[in-house]
Amino acid sequence: MALLAARDLAFGHHGRRVGQGVSLALEAGEVLCLLGPNGGGKTTLLKTLVGLKPALGGMVALEGEPLAGVSAARRARRIGFVPQSAPSSFAFTVREMVLMGRAARRGLFAQPTTADGGAADAALERVGAGFLAARAFTAISGGERQMVLIARALAQQPRLLVLDEPTASLDFANQDKVLILLAELAAEGLAVLFSTHHPDQAFAVGTHVAMLRDGTLMRHGPVADTLTAENLTELYGRAVVVGEVDGRKVCFTRDVAGVGLSG
Numbered sequence: 071m072a073l074l075a076a077r078d079l080a081f082g083h084h085g086r087r088v089g090q091g092v093s094l095a096l097e098a099g100e101v102l103c104l105l106g107p108n109g110g111g112k113t114t115l116l117k118t119l120v121g122l123k124p125a126l127g128g129m130v131a132l133e134g135e136p137l138a139g140v141s142a143a144r145r146a147r148r149i150g151f152v153p154q155s156a157p158s159s160f161a162f163t164v165r166e167m168v169l170m171g172r173a174a175r176r177g178l179f180a181q182p183t184t185a186d187g188g189a190a191d192a193a194l195e196r197v198g199a200g201f202l203a204a205r206a207f208t209a210i211s212g213g214e215r216q217m218v219l220i221a222r223a224l225a226q227q228p229r230l231l232v233l234d235e236p237t238a239s240l241d242f243a244n245q246d247k248v249l250i251l252l253a254e255l256a257a258e259g260l261a262v263l264f265s266t267h268h269p270d271q272a273f274a275v276g277t278h279v280a281m282l283r284d285g286t287l288m289r290h291g292p293v294a295d296t297l298t299a300e301n302l303t304e305l306y307g308r309a310v311v312v313g314e315v316d317g318r319k320v321c322f323t324r325d326v327a328g329v330g331l332s333g
C-alpha cells in the first residue's frame with residue numbers, strides 16, 4: 071500500500087483552486103521530486119498533501135486512510151514537513167525548535183524526556199548543525215535555519231518526509247549534504263517528497279519526478295523515463311539540453327549554453 075496517495079486532488083487558497091486533477095502515489099524508499107515553474111502550485115500542493123490545507127476536491131490518503139480523518143498528532147508521527155521558512159518571533163534556541171518536532175510523540179504539555187532530547191540532538195548532528203544547538207533560532211542565517219527545520223522534521227521520526235525547496239538558501243556544499251541525506255533516508259525506508267527548481271537534483275537523487283504546471287501534473291513517473299529534455303522543455307518553456315558528466319545526467323538551457331563569454 072502507498073504511504074501517501076492523492077486521487078484527483080484539487081487544491082488552492084480560500085476556496086479558490088490553483089490546481090486540480092492531481093493523482094500520485096509514494097511508496098517507502100522512493101524519492102519523488104516535484105518540479106515546475108514559479109507560481110505553478112508546488113507549495114500549495116505540498117501543504118495539501120500533508121494536511122496543512124484542506125483539499126478542495128478529490129482526496130489524499132495516508133497509509134490507505136483518508137488524511138482528513140487522521141488526527142493531527144498521528145499525522146505528525148507519520149509525516150515530517152519542512153516548510154520554506156518558519157517565522158519565529160520568540161527567541162527559541164535551535165535545540166528547543168528541534169525538540170518541538172517531538173511534541174506529537176510526547177503530548178503537547180508533557181515535559182521533554184531524555185529520549186526526546188537524545189532524538190533532537192541526534193537529528194541536529196545528522197544535519198551537521200549540532201554546533202548551533204544553544205543559539206537563538208532568530209539569530210542564525212537563512213541556510214542554517216533551513217538545516218534546523220530539516221532536523222526538526224527528522225526528530226519527529228516520520229515515515230514520510232516532505233520538503234518545500236529544502237536547498238533554496240543553502241550553499242553548494244550544504245545542498246549536496248541535504249541531497250545525500252535525502253537519499254540515505256530513502257535507503258533507510260522513508261518516503262521522501264521534495265520540491266525544487268533544479269532538475270539536476272532529481273537526476274542526482276530522485277527515483278520519480280512529478281512535473282506541475284498551471285496546477286496540473288504535466289508528467290509523472292520514474293526519473294529515467296520522465297526527466298527528458300523534451301519534457302523539461304515543455305515544462306519550463308525553454309529549450310533544455312540533457313547531457314552526461316562522469317556518468318551522471320545533468321541539464322541546462324540551450325540559451326544559457328549559448329551566452330558563454332569565457333571562450
Ligand SMILES: Nc1ncnc2c1ncn2[C@@H]1O[C@H](COP(=O)(O)OP(=O)(O)OP(=O)(O)O)[C@@H](O)[C@H]1O
Nearest residue numbers: 082083084088106107108109110111112113114115
Ligand atoms: N496565501 C495565498 N493566498 C492566495 N493565493 C496564494 C497564496 N499563496 C500562493 N498563492 C497563489 O497560488 C498559486 C500557486 O502558488 P504556489 O506558492 O503554490 O506556487 P509554487 O509553484 O510553489 O511557486 P514558487 O516556485 O514561486 O515557490 C499562485 O498563483 C500564487 O499566487
